[in-house]
Amino acid sequence: MVPLTNKVLVVGAGFAGLIAARELRAAGSEVEIFEARDRIGGRAWTEQRMGYTLELGATWVHWMQPFVWSEIVRYGQTIYPSPEYERAYWLGGGVLHEGAEDDLDATLQRPQAKIFEGSAEFFPYPHDPLYVLSPDYAGPADVPGRFRAADQGSVLDALRDGTFSQEEIDVCDAYWAAGYNGDPATASPLMAKHWAALSDHRLSLLDEQTLKFKLTDGMRGLYEAIAADLRCPIHLSTPVSRVEHGQDGARITLEDGSVREADAVIVTVPIGALGQVEFAPELPRPMRRVVDERTNSTGFKIWIKIEGHHSFIATAPGQSPIAMTKSEYFLDDGTTILVGFGPDHTKINLQDTAQVQQILRQWRPDLTVVDCDGHDWCADPWSGETWATVKSGQFTDGWHHFHNTDSRLYFAGADFAKGWNGVVVDGAIEMGITAARRVLRELG
Numbered sequence: 001m002v003p004l005t006n007k008v009l010v011v012g013a014g015f016a017g018l019i020a021a022r023e024l025r026a027a028g029s030e031v032e033i034f035e036a037r038d039r040i041g042g043r044a045w046t047e048q049r050m051g052y053t054l055e056l057g058a059t060w061v062h063w064m065q066p067f068v069w070s071e072i073v074r075y076g077q078t079i080y081p082s083p084e085y086e087r088a089y090w091l092g093g094g095v096l097h098e099g100a101e102d103d104l105d106a107t108l109q110r111p112q113a114k115i116f117e118g119s120a121e122f123f124p125y126p127h128d129p130l131y132v133l134s135p136d137y138a139g140p141a142d143v144p145g146r147f148r149a150a151d152q153g154s155v156l157d158a159l160r161d162g163t164f165s166q167e168e169i170d171v172c173d174a175y176w177a178a179g180y181n182g183d184p185a186t187a188s189p190l191m192a193k194h195w196a197a198l199s200d201h202r203l204s205l206l207d208e209q210t211l212k213f214k215l216t217d218g219m220r221g222l223y224e225a226i227a228a229d230l231r232c233p234i235h236l237s238t239p240v241s242r243v244e245h246g247q248d249g250a251r252i253t254l255e256d257g258s259v260r261e262a263d264a265v266i267v268t269v270p271i272g273a274l275g276q277v278e279f280a281p282e283l284p285r286p287m288r289r290v291v292d293e294r295t296n297s298t299g300f301k302i303w304i305k306i307e308g309h310h311s312f313i314a315t316a317p318g319q320s321p322i323a324m325t326k327s328e329y330f331l332d333d334g335t336t337i338l339v340g341f342g343p344d345h346t347k348i349n350l351q352d353t354a355q356v357q358q359i360l361r362q363w364r365p366d367l368t369v370v371d372c373d374g375h376d377w378c379a380d381p382w383s384g385e386t387w388a389t390v391k392s393g394q395f396t397d398g399w400h401h402f403h404n405t406d407s408r409l410y411f412a413g414a415d416f417a418k419g420w421n422g423v424v425v426d427g428a429i430e431m432g433i434t435a436a437r438r439v440l441r442e443l444g
Contacts, residue, residue, distance in 0.1 A: 006030060008439055009252055011240045011277075012268030014042020015425050016412040018226045019071075019432030020266050031232040032260065036382045040227055043270070043383055043414075044425060046220030047328075049373045050305050052337060056375040057301070058219055058387075058425050062209040064199075065426035067419070067433070068222075075225040078216040083327055086311040089363040090174070091320070092167030096363065101313060105204075108175065112203045114158045115189070122147050123197035127419045130400060136435040147190070151396045155180070155187045157235055173317035177325040178292040178341035179210075180389040181299035183437035187282055190297070190395040191421075195196065198258060198420060210423065211326075219425070239382075242278040243267060247408035264408040264439050268342050268432075269427070271295050271399075271415045272384025286401040290394065293407035295415070295422070297385035300345040303328075304338040304356055305371040311336075314363040321347040322359050335370065350374035388422035410435045 006029050010017045011034035021031045039045070044058040059081060063069045072079070088104035089096050097107075121143055125131045132139065132147050155176050159169045167270035176184040176192065199206035215221055227234065241251035242263055269277060274291045282288065304325065313326040325340035342348060349355055351371060357369040377386045390398055399421060402411040412435035414420070417427030 006443065007032075007262040009034065009250065009262045009265045010268065011243070011252065011265065012036075012042060012413070013040040013227070013234055014268055015044060015223060015226070015428035016268040016432040017042070017266070017437070018223060018230065019429050020268070020412055020436040021230055021232055022226060022434035023433055024439065025231055027436075029443075031230075031438070032262075032335055033230075033232065033234045034238045034240050034254065034260075035234060035236050038237045040234065040236070041223045042239070042268070042428075043377060043387070045375065045428060046218035049303060050337065050371045051333075052331065053218055054303050054373075055214070055219055056303075057377065058209055059170060059214055061215060061425065062207075062213055064205070064209055065420060065424060065428035068424070068426040071222060071226065071429060072215070075222060077222055077225075079213040080216055082212055082214065083311060083330075085313045085327060086223045087313075089312060089314040090171050091316040091362065092170035093165060095167070097167070103274060104171070104313065104315070107168060107171050107287060108203065111159050111164050111172045112175070113364070115155060115172065115192050116201060116203070117158065117193075118146070118150060119196040119201050120195040122150065122190070122193055122309070125196040126194065126342065129194055129418055129421070130396065133396065151188050151190045151192065151394075152392055153189060153403075154185045154392065155189045155192050155308040156184050157189065168297050170317040174315035174320075174323045177299070177317070177343040178315075180343070181341060181386045182296035182379045182389055183298065185327070186342070186391050188390045188392045188395045191390050194395070194421070197425075222425075227298055227373050242280065243409065244389070245405070245407040247407060250408045263443055264410060266410045266412050266435050266439065268413045268428075269412075270383050270385055271388050272378070273380075273382050275384075276381055284401070284405075286397070290398050290401065293391065293394070295385055295388040295394070297387060297389050297422075299341060299343045299386055300350065300374060300376060300378070301386065302340045302342070302348065302350050302356070302372060302374040304340060304369060305331075305337065306334050306360070307335060307368040307370055308366065309334065309336050312364070313347075316362060318321065320359065320362065325360070342363070345376055345378040350376060365400065369428055387424070390422070410439055412436075412437060428433075 045056040239255040244251040329337040414427035414433040420427040
């Protein structure tokens with residue numbers, strides 16, 4: 001490869017790619033972005049569906065998520081809250097329970113405290129999640145070993161000691177099936193503890209950070225504002241099929257066979273889609289293993305329109321395709337739009353109103369579904385997952401391998417973030433900044 005002058009190629013025009021490009025351009029680098037989709041935004045996608053502006057991907061933000069909040073302030077965006085819920089319904093111990101939202105929260109408190117146990121000592125610096133395994137750690141000698149052990153098994157294992165009721169286990173099963181957007185049985189317990197540490201070890205703050213506040217102009221208002229600040233080409237509908245990388249530069253091959261060369265390349269492709277890209281030389285074995293294993297993200301997000309105005313949240317464990325659903329918008333035509341999450345995208349047709357009607361009947365037989373929609377991110381070849389949550393063993397031996405490549409290849413994206421790893425836009429912005437600054441340092 002022939003080194004060029006201060007040129008960087010960015011693969012992907014999601015938040016990580018856009019932020020990396022902005023950072024590089026501000027420092028004077030020449031940048032080109034290549035996006036496989038026909039739009040920018042990546043797994044953030046604001047779209048008109050069912051007669052309303054909906055978020056098909058990333059949705060909620062918070063002022064305690066430092067990277068996304070700085071962008072909200074930078075671009076003058078505003079936020080508003082999701083609604084409070086008048087009623088709650090939860091299936092637990094084979095019984096349908098009904099109460100106020102506070103009653104469901106109260107049922108969650110004791111088992112979630114057990115799941116969060118150890119979060120303070122394991123994550124003294126939540127934005128440096130592997131700190132207790134680093135040479136700088138000087139705390140109790142048994143913590144690193146217990147930390148590694150906590151990465152094994154299931155997030156629900158802590159509740160199997162006989163002191164928790166089946167109702168408590170079932171509400172946590174539903175909570176984490178939605179939260180991990182995958183099977184809780186294969187989900188690393190450490191990720192739940194890390195989320196707790198990022199939320200001051202409080203369940204109420206975790207819920208607020210991940211499910212409460214939305215952008216008034218949608219995610220589109222933010223990613224389009226960032227893109228408008230760029231002074232570089234964004235090539236849409238331009239998949240990258242091959243990335244060559246070495247000590248002196250990088251080269252990408254596009255799907256049409258054309259080639260681009262540069263000093264460096266930043267790849268923002270999610271872990272679930274990295275298998276679509278050929279790397280030369282091949283990725284190191286630890287990275288390759290993660291790509292082959294994929295993440296714990298096998299689920300879906302669905303939007304459901306029902307007749308009437310109904311304010312509620314509902315959860316179900318186990319075999320229910322939808323683990324959690326809640327009222328999100330009350331429309332002027334007298335309908336309500338719910339948002340829902342489930343752990344297995346193969347168990348539901350996101351456009352099948354009859355199937356969704358049947359699922360909702362387990363909580364409310366009186367509801368009538370008039371429409372439903374969503375995007376199957378796991379079946380999407382350019383994502384292969386929703387938000388990347390970690391399997392057992394992957395918290396300590398997974399995402400962090402992508403931080404160092406010993407070549408002019410760099411990775412960015414929420415999947416590799418140290419803070420809000422995988423789940424929210426905050427992590428994507430963090431890694432866009434981090435990768436760009438590393439490129440600038442190493443290119444001098």
